[in-house]
Amino acid sequence: MAAKAKPRVGIVGAGIAGLRCADILIQNGARVTILEARGRIGGRVHQSEIAGHLVDLGPNWIHGTEENPIMDIADATKTIARDPEGRNISISCDGQLVDEQLTTKAAEFIWTTIEKAFEYSNHHGDSIPVERSLFDFIQEHVQKTNFSDKEKKLCLDSCKLWGAYVGDPIERQSLKFFRLEECIDGNNYFVASTYKRILEHVAKTALAQADIRFKQHVIKIEAPQIDGKHQVKVTTASGDIHDFDELVVTCPLGWLKRNTEAFHPRLPDRLLEAIKSISYGRLEKVYITFPEAFWNTDSNDTAHNKQPSANPVFAQFLEPTYTSHPKDIQWNQECLSLASLPTPCAHPTLLFYTYGPCATNIVEQIADLVEGSEKYNQVLTTILEPFYSKLPGYNPTSTSCKPTSILATRWQKDPYAGNGSYCNFQVDLTTGDKDIEALRSGVGLGPERGIWFAGEHTAPFVALGTTTGAYWSGERAAVQVCGKVGLGRIGVGVARDDSLPSASAGGK
Template identity: 40%
Template sequence: MSDQKEKPSTLASGDMSDPPHICIIGAGISGLRAADVLLQKGYKVTILEARDRIGGRICQSDKLGYTVDIGPNWIASCFLSTSLHATGDKHPIRDLAIETNTSLHHWNNKQNIFTSDGKLLPAEKSAELSTLLWDIIEEAFAYSAKNGKSIPETASLYDFIESTVKEKLPDRLEDQKLILSMSEMWGAYVGHPVTRQSLRFSWMEECCGGDETFIETTYEAILDRIAKLPREKADIRLGSRVMKVVTPTDRFSGAIKVATMKAEVVECDEIICTVPLGCLQEVKERGFYPRLPQKICDAMDNISIGRLEKVYITFPSAFWTVNQEDNFAGYTNWLSPKYAPDTNPECWPQEIWNLAAFSPENRRPTLLFYLYGDCSRHIVKLTFDRSTEERHAALDAFFRPYYSLLPNFSADDENCKPKAILSTEWQMDDLAGYGSYCNFQVGIKDADEDVKTIRHGVPERRLWFAGEHTAPFEELGTAAGAYMSGEAVALRIFDEYLAEKERY
């Protein structure tokens, strides 16, 4: 212990007249949750947010004529959660959704699968193959968790699916091909093709396969609930983009200084950095002084960033549900389509969720496409910096070959012509780290240790990290994970002060 420290901090010693000052970079879900916990404990909190709003990736758009989330839509929980917060019937985001009367949707078990020639598979065949595929993915998670780092770094989740389906269906070559093609839907969970998903660390993606519900409205009420206390008691500074964080080399000598583009300098006792991983990868060399430990820099670079985008297409009415009501499949998948050579020569698969299946008060005549990898890059380049009319025309031309295969479509029917189209562009957003969420691709050696390294932070310099990339393993890459990471780091700071008090 340094002899420069003559007494414990004011909070640890019980003196609440001048509590420790915590600065949080980023007003996303992790930063807001950290602030909430710290404020409840009596700390002084300043939040520096580069955007002109709070929420980070949790945000909405009304460009369709009604409000939709352009960030997360889902509340996912893993197959076998070991988290304190997500065990049994407990799940922080789901619990907040219930508390705020946010409507949740459980999709029906029906799905439409179109072959690469545009033919609809029989419902029985779709159900059989889909069930088998998810069984294999669950086996992959279990295999990954059991064998861990004995699995070659170059092995992908696709490799496991391919070898396993051959064992399970040795004499059904066409069904093998179909399942392998269906497995490409995994890209919409992690933001990259299934062939790039590390088998060694597939167990760290298990949140993608558990009980999933979809928010019928938006995350607005949930965000408002998380932000309630920070809005009341924290000093939230919007439009304050951080340029430099200067920390002492130990826990006892001097204040942390945080410089912003507004020429502000905020002094604080502890700092929590909750910016997205992609942002950290960009600024890790120049944004911190002294320089971050090499181990943390390497860990940040080792983890990949997803390229997930969404396209909402809304129509005058849900033509595909006419005479079918709620029996229409919640999910539709077009496998490696060969029938759109002009707009999709790479045969990127497409998938939608049917928002017309919601409860009557939230039902919308809208199809939600999820895109990833090269396809999402293509769509972003197709639409970026173009007029509304040009974007609409380009997106409709790209997606028409798929929605035109839905029931009751007629090119001459006005109800079958898109009324509005909304596409996301997270890959062009520097404050989102030019992407979506973390994932673990083939070639990564020690993903679990990389996450632990970032999660641990540099507490000896009073520098902490939070965000979906530091979440418990079973909730990495999720809104729940971001929330839990903010809570965890706030409690670690509180425990540090309690331990300091005990030392004195």
Template identity: 55%
Template sequence: MGKPLHVGIIGAGLAGLRCADVLLQSGMKVTILEARDRIGGRVCQSNVGGASVDLGAHPSGPNWIHGTQNNPLVEISERSNTITDSWDGPQATFDTAGKQLGPALCTKVADFMWMTIDRAFTLSQKDTANIPPSKSLLDFFKEELEKTGFSQLEKDACLELSKMWGGYIGSPIERQSLKFFYLEECLEGTNLFVASTYKNILQYIAKPALEGADIHLNEPVVAVDGKNRSSGTDSQVLVRTSAGKKYLFDEVVATFPLGWLKRNKAAFSPPIPQRLSEAIDNISYGQLEKIYVNFPATFWRNTDTPVTSPSFIFFSPTYVDHPPSPYWNQDCFSLADLPQSCAHPALLFYTYGACAEHVVSKISPYSPDSEEYYNILHDFLHPYFSRLPGYDAQSPLCRPTSFLATKWQSDSFAGNGSYSNFQVGLANGLADIETMREGMGADRGIWLAGEHTAPVVGLGTTTGAYWSGEEVAKRICDTLSKKN
């Protein structure tokens, strides 16, 4: 009624864009302040070998839609003519010596891993109160292995495969909390690989904001001064940017990544409430990176004995000279196996933890088009892709034409990492998430949104970010309705 409420949204990622859509539909005035020179946040694309690829910081976001049941991104992907593909099935697995596991052993080990994951979810859901905070998912794996009649070779293979969970959370498996493992759960249904990238999905979600909101790019926010609702006055929230600009809003939605919040609590005035500050500290932030490598041709498919899987697992290798870390394992996907219109001769590697830190530290000084950048990534990945069938060191078809690696842990706007996760030592994980979800909207007009404030089945995903923006917008509408 009367003058429209003016809401400021910090960040033009999926959370901010969806929030803007709902608020605009409710007749509010919306201004978005985005630190980057583009919209999308951690949903973005680049080019490798002439093909567009997703750089997103999470496998559950770009490149994937995890879970099709009641997932709004599935419908949006269909409406936006986004091409997706299902890649469920066995992965070709290479042991610590670089030899491919036989089909029977590969199936046995994979079945054990996923059955153990299911049991861990069930235990975490039903008995979380009795699980000590110090117990990890790796501890549970070891306990379950002792109940089997597996040979030592089979047990070793199971433990190596369990390390691949790090690619889901961005951290080693011994840091995954068993007590709060249920918070890692995603939606039910098929996992879809977004073959044609998230570009059309992003454009579809952004359209209402692009048409109806006032969007300011290159405006990093450095300070947010909240209102005092208890004073009974109609005070506003003051937002300041790095360029010294000041904005006044009736309400503010802050979609800062969790990693940014951890490093920038002093940006808020009055200080963040103690319980919220504790929650921000308690929930962990992963480090997942991607490396794309393009070839002149798909040599691993052009052979008399090609691998039949579109994806590969490499156990932590004994044939690679690397720093002393047990997590040099790699998860790899063949982009040549995408639907024909999207297929290109490239491999996508996921890396995390100490290994990801090592790679990023090596390539950071160099431009992606430099010889040094190429050589570093070639030396790092060559021991892996050279194990694939059809590889011939003398063939130019097996010589990569280009590499592209993400560096999210060096990106301050991304919070110097990838996404939230739940690690050992966590005592009140669900309460921490609920506290961040609540934000400071009721008292100060500052609402938090982003994947770390999503419903449990959306935590750490693009779907969760989308939902979080939607939910905050609804809560702001409810607040206005009650006030009127």
């Protein structure tokens, strides 16, 4: 008797979700083809070099260390990841170093209030008005303290930098659905040696056993019912057509928002509503390298395991009055000193995080410029010099304080990244949790027509918008397909239950 043919499963996208999905499907006996628009794997997990050092253009944090498969992979691959503890400094709106006791007091208030906001959102989500923002919540709480007016203002100015976690201003962050920003328990670790080996590990099975087709930009996904049976037909921009029994679509939410008409027949209304309702954030990064870490004025360097160093690790620049910027755009910034990383990962580079309208404005300014060109460097230096020149040790005449290389991300110009960074949940959202559940279950699409969604925007609630969430979503979609076509469930991790709220705070 002839053996039963292996089901043919297509996956659109070779990011973490697609690669993990392929891994599980292959382990369970499916024949897997991955159609990837780019000429590489990884999607938003991607590295580039600055001044001879490898850096992550997408994620560089692991959010939550407990029972997090990405943390386990980091350990297994000897990836160096650490909680970058150390001195945090704030630069006031008029460009002065804020008294460090005050900075600590404001930071403690903000973290405690963020925890309270998660708790409030978890327990009162149903009754919280859709227009209430995270900022409203923090503002109300700061008014109830006995802080001085100066301290209250510092708390409110500092809390706005939480925008860099969600990828948009916190005045737009929904309080009702703030619980969907909550992360896995444990610390937030910075991946000092980059996500490179983590990606290689996740991709191993797919690279060895899937049929990966690069430069295959999918433009049409059809699911006709023929003789009561569905079939999935995928067309790429180059005109190639691929037929599958089942298809997993891992294109980012931002891509789905712009390409709902790629699906034939039309996507079910519930899925269209979900795609429209959830927002897509705008986080960007700028790496800027100097001949030496001039801000490290304390020669007692932690990288060499001596006493704790007084060198700054994080610097926050509150809404500045000392540099011009477009009206109505928040221009506050946050940077991390990569000189604070453990040896051998440390280098004299500052990593600036920009978000929301400010990130969009910066990306627009460099959109047409060649990376590394004189004009590109000049535009970015003009934007950032007002900030890094406020760091300790800065001397305008010293060559140590002149940048040698600058590298900025432009995810908002990248259609394959959905022209943004990751999903977020903004005010006026009414059914955010149900929207995510609809995308996961593929209501009216997966069981009926063989098309399933995966990707960070379909992750378990505790991991939405993260690499861990993308990884779990790939597993989940593989299990859905296996269940439907009658394959096993080998290699899938512990089931996760969304009804259990996690206790830890932390964004992307």
